[in-house]
Amino acid sequence: MMVKLTVRSIMNLGLWGRLCEYKGWDKLIVREGLISLDSEVEFDDEFLKKDVVPIEKLNVFLFNVDTEDARYCGTLLARDLEDAKIRVGMIHNVTKITTIQEITKEQLYNMKNKHMVLARIPL
Secondary structure, three states: OEEEEEHHHHHHOOOHHHHHHHHOOOHHHOOOOOOOOOOEEEEEHHHHHOOEEEHHHHHHHOOOOOHHHHHHHHHHHHHHHHHHHHHHHOOOOOOOOOOOOEEEHHHHHHHHHHHHHHHHOOO
16 A cells, blocks of 8 residues: 655654665655655555564564563553554554554664663663
8 A cells, every 4th residue: 555654754653764775765865955854755555564573472572681671662662653553543644554463673673772771761
């Protein structure tokens, strides 16, 4: 299915890096002024289906954190994905939203890194 979103929306959904890789673009094209945040980009959502990790394998994928941390990361990630679903749902031309049953490896890496940073911040 073809989807059309602004660059800003794609970045807010955490898909900019994957879309650039899919289209063969340099991630820095926004910073270099070759495309603006308000530009609309049309793409096939097929690239979203590649490189996914089933949610039941979440704690296996997060190999160097214990099960409790993996569960915590999964909970935070699920909240992030629900938030993204709500935001995507507000965009009129997006009719298909990925379920939380599949999580991309990039999202897992981002969540794992976010958790590691949060773990180092004294409360």
